[in-house]
Amino acid sequence: MIEPVVEIKKLWTVFKNGDKESVIHKDLEMTIERGEVLSLVGGSGTGKTVLLRQILGLEHPTRGDITVLGKPAAELGARGAASRVGMLFQQGALFSAFTVLENIAFPLRELKVLPPNVVREAAMVKLQMVGLTPDAADKMPSDLSGGMVKRVALARALIMDPPLLLLDEPTAGLDPESSDSFCTLLRALHHDMALTVVMVTHDLDTLFELSTRIAVLADQKVIICDVPKEVVAFTHPFIHEFFLGPRGQRAMELLREYPFTV
Numbered sequence: 175m176i177e178p179v180v181e182i183k184k185l186w187t188v189f190k191n192g193d194k195e196s197v198i199h200k201d202l203e204m205t206i207e208r209g210e211v212l213s214l215v216g217g218s219g220t221g222k223t224v225l226l227r228q229i230l231g232l233e234h235p236t237r238g239d240i241t242v243l244g245k246p247a248a249e250l251g252a253r254g255a256a257s258r259v260g261m262l263f264q265q266g267a268l269f270s271a272f273t274v275l276e277n278i279a280f281p282l283r284e285l286k287v288l289p290p291n292v293v294r295e296a297a298m299v300k301l302q303m304v305g306l307t308p309d310a311a312d313k314m315p316s317d318l319s320g321g322m323v324k325r326v327a328l329a330r331a332l333i334m335d336p337p338l339l340l341l342d343e344p345t346a347g348l349d350p351e352s353s354d355s356f357c358t359l360l361r362a363l364h365h366d367m368a369l370t371v372v373m374v375t376h377d378l379d380t381l382f383e384l385s386t387r388i389a390v391l392a393d394q395k396v397i398i399c400d401v402p403k404e405v406v407a408f409t410h411p412f413i414h415e416f417f418l419g420p421r422g423q424r425a426m427e428l429l430r431e432y433p434f435t436v
């Protein structure tokens with residue numbers, strides 16, 4: 175049997191605020207197979223970002239198990255995680271005082287195992303892999319367009335060739351053209367680097383363009399995780415609102431446009 179890349183079992187996340195408890199995840203279960211682009215959708219505050227951070231090993235669930243590439247996610251920790259899991263954070267999160275190349279090189283430099291020229295060379299390779307030209311290397315983050323910031327953040331997430339990539343709203347805030355070209359880049363990298371991808375997105379174009387399956391987070395759990403066609407047909411108020419509300423016509427057009435044979 176092929177081992178899943180991520181396996182989440184009976185996960186609970188409870189935050190305490192004084193004597194008030196909020197249950198974010200309750201008995202949540204999800205399995206992500208190798209090579210998938212699994213999209214996670216859900217209302218704001220349903221715990222999508224928290225779940226990605228838990229898969230990355232940056233946060234720990236209150237109860238339950240998360241296994242990443244056969245090991246407990248908690249063992250990934252902050253250090254060393256970059257070789258197994260790359261993450262593109264929701265808020266771009268480049269270091270504003272570092273150049274583009276320094277940003278990309280950061281996780282590798284922090285490991286302190288490779289000489290600076292090798293680290294620089296590796297970062298240059300990734301810079302070009304995300305479609306930027308070498309002259310972008312010495313630019314500062316404040317000089318970049320939104321689309322370029324996302325590309326630099328992606329290059330940094332991929333610096334150590336991790337098999338698993340987590341994307342938190344990768345196309346949010348981009349204009350339609352930049353969003354389209356970022357999707358094309360993600361699709362190519364997914365293929366070329368044989369990546370498994372977990373992506374949070376509200377953007378229907380991105381969702382239908384890239385997802386092999388969609389997991390819907392509602393009522394503190396994953397209520398359905400299936401191919402897009404099945405998810406859209408599932409009866410639940412959130413799904414109805416998300417896919418068939420005011421944006422529904424567009425969603426239906428997309429359904430006709432994409433055959434879901436990815």
Ligand SMILES: Nc1ncnc2c1ncn2[C@@H]1O[C@H](COP(=O)(O)OP(=O)(O)OP(=O)(O)O)[C@@H](O)[C@H]1O
Nearest residue numbers: 189190198216217218219220221222223224225264
């Ligand atoms: N460290 C924390 N302590 C207390 N509450 C937290 C903590 N981290 C997250 N939360 C709460 O958990 C809930 C889920 O947060 P999360 O950021 O995962 O939502 P999200 O689904 O990513 O939302 P959005 O779509 O707006 O990005 C929110 O109500 C948030 O305020």
Ligand SMILES: [Mg+2]
Nearest residue numbers: 222223224264
């Ligand atoms: Mg979020």
